[in-house]
Amino acid sequence: MASVLDPRLHTDTEVASQWRLMWWSFRRHTLAMVGLVIVLLLYLIGFFAEFVAPFDPQSASAKHVYHPPQMIHFIDSTEEGWRIKPWVQAYTFERDKFTLQTTFKPDEGKRVYLSFLGKGTPYELLGLFPAERRLLVPDEPNERFFLFGADRLGRDMLSRTVFGTRVSMSIGLVGVTLSLLLGVLLGGISGYYGGAVDMVIQRVVEFVLSLPTIPIWLALTASLPATWPPLTRYFAITLILSLVGWTELARVVRGRFLALRSEDFVVAARLDGCSEKRVIFRHMLPSLMSHVIASVTLAIPVMILAETSLSFLGLGLLPPTISWGVLLKEAQNIRSIAQAPWLFVPGAFVLVAVLALNFLGDGLRDAADPYAQERG
């Protein structure tokens, strides 16, 4: 049905570019806006991980093994009155003399005071810029606090989760970039030339899609030498993940190319004397950029989940690299569920990140198709 019956509605003097139209339509999608904010936040956290994390994620402490999470309070009320000052209740560490079981008890009289943007252990932001200011640090340099609890070596889960965010969120991005290159190239060739080339590429896509992904990933990652340094391993894993990820993108791009190929303005470009390269890159690609971006956003959570599952199974990234999957590996056994349920916090991050990215991708996809979604 004609979406807008009156073309005068469109002949306004106001001119909006395609991107602005997309933004307008995107803004109406509340869930997608929430998704966008969360995704941006997660990437910010990942980017400034050293600053956001209160401690070094690797620093172990025998005194704090399985330290429970502490609640952060902002109002400090003492006998002298009250003030705004963040603090956490201190815990004391007790070991049963006979069973050797450790327990943590709140130490009613003692509070660990914290301050924002204080000086903590020195670090190098992104391994480049030396700094010592952190988002939240204890006033006394020797004290520690655990908002998300501590793991089996007494390491701060909050700091570890923050560093895990950096690796997990970026592996999605890097992996998708690789998939994007492959997908746009092969999908573009397939859609633009059609015929036998299309036939071959589409059969390859179907073949890859029909492979059971988890066993293939397992086999490939298992073949990576365990002696590789963490960074090499990280890139090898992204490569393996994107080997499967490109297929969906290739299909989307092919479909758009097929539809665009017969559009009058593309025919016109050919008749103008444009070379094939120019037709594809100057005339066709800009028109499908928005769709590609939407598909990419939807492909990132798939990558994140894949990395998480592999690392969870112990075949993806390996410690000392920290990712959400590596952290969840700690929560594999019944003991941790019983004794330290806070080890599942990275799982919640995976859930939130994947949902947020999906909402964002959905919103972008709807916004990229302004004519399909008039009713919103």
Next chain:
Amino acid sequence: MEPVAAAEPGPAVLEVKGLVTEFPTRHGPFRAVDDVSFELRAGQTLCVVGESGSGKSVTARSILQIVDTPGRITAGEVLLHRHRTSRGSGEEETIDLARLEPRGQAIRAIRGRDIAMIFQEPMSSLSPVHTIGNQIGEVIRLHESVSKKEARARSIELLRQVEIPTPESAVDRYTFEFSGGMRQRAMIAMSLACNPSVLIADEPTTALDVTTQAEILDLIKRLQVDHGMAVMLITHDMGVVAETADSIVVMRHGKLVERGSVEAIFYAPQHDYTKMLLQAVLDLDRPSERRLARRTVQPIGGPVVEIKGLVKEFDLRHGFMRRKGHILKALDDIDLTLNEGENLGVVGESGSGKTTLGRCLLRVHDPSRGEMLYRAVGGGVADVATASGNGLERIRRDIRMIFQDPFASLNPRMNVAQIIGEPLLVNGVAKGAALRARVAELLDVVGLPASAMERYPHAFSGGQRQRIGIARAIALEPRVIVADEATSALDVSLRTQVLDLLLELQERLGLSFIFISHDISVIRYFCDRVAVMYRGKVVEVGETEEVCTNPQHGYTKALLSAVPHPDPRHRGMLGRHRYEAGR
């Protein structure tokens, strides 16, 4: 030649009083329909005429409360006098449709039963997954309590009424098995299912060929007489109005400009806009004086393009070993010559191969057989059909194309300067400041301000966009322009302007045109010679006036007689010539 038979003015069945429909926009409410009043009388046809954007469709939709969201009726009355229809019980019963809840039971009972509607696009207004009989039967069973069997019998009867052959088997077929005209017939059958007292037809024939259009209009007229319906026909085509209307409402920018009987409007129009509309139509119905004058000064030269034995086959075979489907011969042994400085028209219905012909000449499609000889300025002859690489590029600089759809043919992601500059840039003719200067010059030639350069195509109206397309076509100073339905998407008043622009360019640049169109009047205005195409063959070629006034081939006769004349005294549809050969 007989005067319009003044049909008995029946009682007013539907009255629209001061209707206002608004769409909220970011700049406040937009009045798509602004204080419109008219009435529909039983047994009479009211034509609502206007150019695109005049609010005629929204008016029709407002009556049935099916305005697209977020639009809504904000004032006025739509009174259905049910007691004056065959459905009335004798008591006074007037319903104000504008007061009814758009999603309520009351309006749903009226839609389809008292007031039925036919839409423009027969392809999309029928469900593809239900049989025709199912869809008609559904309407009947929604409004009347009848058994499935009875509904089916009624459906068959309705299909028979709308002249669908073998209705007993057609009732079990699916929409996609029907041609466009047949679908529109089925659509009409559906709308008639409950004997409505008012039929609203929104551009019912715009998507159809002229010959099919004549048949559908004919059918509506006949059914109207049989059933005593009031018909509201929305159209932009003055020819259709002249053929069918008893009274006319002229709309512009959502306002009612003029209303009156068909004779009053056609022979004594009061409003300037009505006069302009009629003049635009009359202008088109005869040869352009400018063109005729020019031909005496500069006679038509020798051949520029000679098409000999051109064949284009589309391989529609598919499946294993290509055993299904068939080979479609879109062009079947075409011989045509385009002379220097000449406008050659190609006319035909959809599927006749006229667009394929134009696209083969530019090698958008590769022809299967035959040759297309192009005589360059220096006298060298090149065969377009076999050219490749540099040779083809050179030919494409000399032969350019203007597209039908001014919306689809301009890249939405490029601004006007980039669009027009593209052929100059990629052919290395100009760049930088020289390119901008040339683009400004081209914009000036097609009558657009240089300030248009920075703007994107969607900021322009259809007519302006077509001018941009023309500027792009002439940028490389071509010799031949293939214009494929270049004016079909434009309103009548704009058509003459664009055609005059093309004629002006012809004088300035010495162009030859191949003008592809389904619209005889446009061809008559613009073209020196015309080739009539039918099913991939050229059935007749000749001087335009000769072909139009004295057609030789049976198909040409049928085509010409189906064209509605914008003169109510010459209603010719019933005496039209039908061509059935080869069907």
